[in-house]
Amino acid sequence: MKGPPDKRFERLKKLANKLGLDLVKKRPWWQKYVVLLIAVASIFGCYYYAFQYTGDLRYGDNSRINFKNINSSAIKRASYIYDSSGQVTGRFYDEIRDTVKLSEIPLLLRNGFIAAEDQRFYRGLFWGIIPHPGIDPIAITRAGFGNVLRQLGFKYLNKSGASSITQQFTRLILAEEISEFKNRDQTFARKIKEAKIAIQVEKQYTKDKILEDFLNLIYFGHGVNGIAEAAQRYFGKDIRTQELNLREIAILVSLNKSPSGYCPIFHGPKGDPAETVRIVKARERYNWVLSRMLEDGYITQKEFQEAMFKEDEPLEAEIAKLNPIKKPVFGYSNRMVKEMLLTSGYSENELSRSKGLRVYTTIDPKIQRIASEEFEKHLALLNEEKAGGNKINGAFVIIDVKTGDIKAISGGNNFDETQYNRALASRSPGSGFKPFVYAAAMEQGMGYYDKVCNCPLDLSGGAKGERWRPQNFKEKNPQPTGYIDLARGIIWSLNLETLNLARSIGMESVVQEANSMGVWGNRGLVRDSSGEVWFRRPGYEVKEGLIPLLPTAIGASEVNLIEIANAYAVFARGGIYMKPNLTREVRDSYGEIIHKPELSYQERVLSQETADSMTALMRAVTKIGTAKISMRDIEQQVAVKTGTSDGPRDLGMYGFTPELALVIRVGHDNYGVVELPEYMKKVSGDSEMQISGGWVVGPLFRKIIDRIHEDRTKVAFSEDVESKLSELLERYN
Incomplete structure (x- = not known):
């Protein structure tokens, strides 16, 4: 019987x-x-055309896609600079990205992305029977089914997308070349194109390489690209060496889906309805990631329960905080590193886009911060009540005596305001140059008590064709005129004695001695004792430096602070010259060493006797000389020389402990005369006092040394130095 x-x-x-x-x-x-x-x-045929035929796959310029060239070389890599403790101090970047090897990414973090983005990425389809081909047909079907249900008004809770990790990698790596990928066109044609390329990519590259590059490419919001930089930016952690907890992993995985929607940094005023809704959705996403990790066996039920974001947790509490990208306190040292790399052959493009260099420097973060903080405060004091833009600025350099390492450097008060590096600027050291004159004399056999004339000079060659009649700094209790002990010239910074001494031993020998200690006075350059260029600013060439004319003896020739600091370190290490160091090593983006500076060579340029004698003289400066007030009762032993140039236009303090050489200079950028600061008039009670490096810079030098040695062992100079000091104090005090 037939039915209906x-x-x-x-x-x-x-x-x-x-x-x-x-x-x-x-x-x-x-x-x-x-x-x-x-x-x-x-x-x-449909399958082949949709997923295997590549003839229609082209870049934006209509050229055929070469799948063998789709690799990590297209990833923009920032170059990073690190301090001596291994912390990032700066970046050169087009995109902020710290590329890492897959092996450097914690396994649980990798598994979190796989669980949320492509759970069959490694294990394949249908219980591993079919290898993962670059696309996930199951996920595509599920997502398509979900879209249909949502269009029909049904609630579909599965939050997984259809794009595999390989598809997402393809979209990211080719975003610049294929406009549909860059614009994220939500079209069927774009999805097909993405899938076809992904299948071809899977044939060329391993799963590990695809996952590695994918994690290095992701944009995580707040200007951050790549998993390593994201961990640093949001949680202050280096994924190479520090563990991420499950909550942090869930957040990072969620950010791939929506950097703004799932951002763990809460915005808007407290109680803002829109922000509250966003936070709730963000935490739901974090928990969903954790549930996927539990479902796939990457974490236990207990770990899941402990890591879950509870509904009763206060929504306004921040889960993470943004760690700063820029650190101005290291700006000048980072700028020097960049200039060194540029002059060694790297291009701007290589530094900011392709090389991904890792430059490890000698900068000590604690010493740098201490010196920068005190420097900033002191300049604010000097500029107090100053109107207009012509304010006092300056620079400082600190060098490790034992190694030649530059421990701290600043070329100005604020790197963000001006990148002009005053530590490399050629300026007058004033009386800070005198120790080279006296060292040259001692190398010729002279001693403390040899007589030198502290008497007037009347020479040709002055400004505008006039006679040059130099004078001593005016003191309330001036040193005697006539023939006096050589030692007095350094302790009380006597211009006339120094000039007569330089005249008698010959300025050629003075300049030669300064050169041997690494002081050349070439603009834009730092040279070592042999004359070899150690640092060169782009565009600068070796030209005439120190001039062997008499005014150079009292600071008329301009030099930079790095040369002066390193030369003063020669006194501290007993007459041994060492080339300064700023970089320890340079690595590529995957950690391989590509450059390691040779150990700084050592060369004796002064006898031990001369070095000790000069050190004792500069110790006496702190006891009875031009720095006795600013260095009074200082706990850490120091040896210093004050410096005041003509005008005065430059004021300085140059000195060292047995471990650190510290030099500081302040002045106007336009060479204007430095006027007596208002606070000094109040402190001294003398509005007519003569301004000097000892008065103006001495207190800053003292504060930096005091703070550095607050929790640092105090170190004494050698017995020979202290014995010579006692002899000097007994004679002159």
Whole structure:
């Protein structure tokens, strides 16, 4: 007995009749096979065209895509600078990205991304029977089904996307070349193109390489690209050496889906409805990631429960905080590193986009911060009540005596305001140059008590053709005129004695001694004792430096602070010259050493006797000389020389402990005369006092040394030095 006719079959039959087809008529067996063959061929043809045929895959310029060239070389890599403790101090970047090897990324973090983005990435389809081909048909089907349900008004809770990790990698790596990828066009054609490329990429590269590059490419919001930089930016952690907890992992994984929507930094005023909704959704996403990790067996039920973001947690509490990208306190040392790299052959593009260098410096973060803080405060004091933009600025350099390492450097008060590096600027050291004159004399056999004339000079060659009649600094209790002990010239900074001494030993020998200690006075350059260029600012060449004329003896020739600091370190290490160091090593983006400076060579340029004698003289400066007030009762032993140039236009304090050489200079950038600061008038009670380096810079030198040695062992100079000091104090005090 026939049942009622199937209405759907009847409708299909009517449609067939309209098309001229007979659904009832029986066909020969061979026709059935032909139809089947055509159907199978059509299916495979569609599959081949959709996913295997690559002839229609082209870049934006219409050139064919070369799949062998789709690799990590296209990833923009920032170059990073590190201090001596291994912390990042700066970056050169087009995009902020710290590329890491897959092995450097914690396994649990990798698994978090796999669980949320592509759970069959490694294990394949259908329990591993079919390898993952670059796309996930199951995920695509599920996502398509979910879209249909949502269009029909049904609630579909599965939050997984259809794009595999390989597809996402493809989209990221080719975003610059393919406009649909860059614009994220939500079209079927773009999805097909993405899938086709992903399948080809899987044929060329390993899963590990795809995952590594994918994690290095992701944009995580707040200007950050790549998993390593994201961990540093949001949690202050280096994923190479520090563990991330499950909550942090869930947050980072979620940011790939929506950097703004799932950002752990809460915005808006407290109680803002829109922000509250966003936070709730963000935490739901974090918990969903954790649930996927639990489902796939990457974490236990206990770990899941402990890491979950609870509903009753206060929404206004920050889960993370943004760690600063810029650190101005290290700006000048970082600028020097960049200039060193540029002059060694790297291009701007290589530093900011392609090389991803890792430059490890000698900068001590604690010493740098202490010196920078005190420097900033002191300049603020000097500029107090100053109107207009012509304010006092300056620079400082601190060098490790034992190694030659530059421990701290600043070329100005604020790197963000001006990148002009005053530590490299050629300026007058004033009386800070005098120790080189006296060292040269001692190397020729002179001693403390040899007589030198502290008497006037009347020489040709002055400004505007006038006679040059130099004078001593005016003191309330001036040193005697006539022939006096050589030692007095350093302790009380006597211009006339120094000039007569330089005249008697010859300025050529003075300049030669300064050169041997690394002081050359070449603009834009730092040279070592042999004359070899250690540092060169781009565009500068070796030209005439120190001039062997008499005014150079009291600081008329301009030099930079790095040269002065390193030369003063020669006294501290007993007459041994060492080339200054700023970098320890340079590595590529994957940690391989590509440059390691040779150990700083050592060369004796002064006898031990001369070095000790000069050190004792500069120790006496702190007891009875031009720095006795600012250095009074200082706990850490120091040896210093004050410096005041003509005008005065430059004021300085140059000195050292047995471990550190510290030099400081202040003045106006336009060479204007430095006027007596208001605070000094109040402190001294003398509005007519003569301004000097000892008065103006001495207190800053003292504060920096005191703070550095608050929790540092105090170190004494050698017995020979202290014995000579006692002799000097007994004679002159």
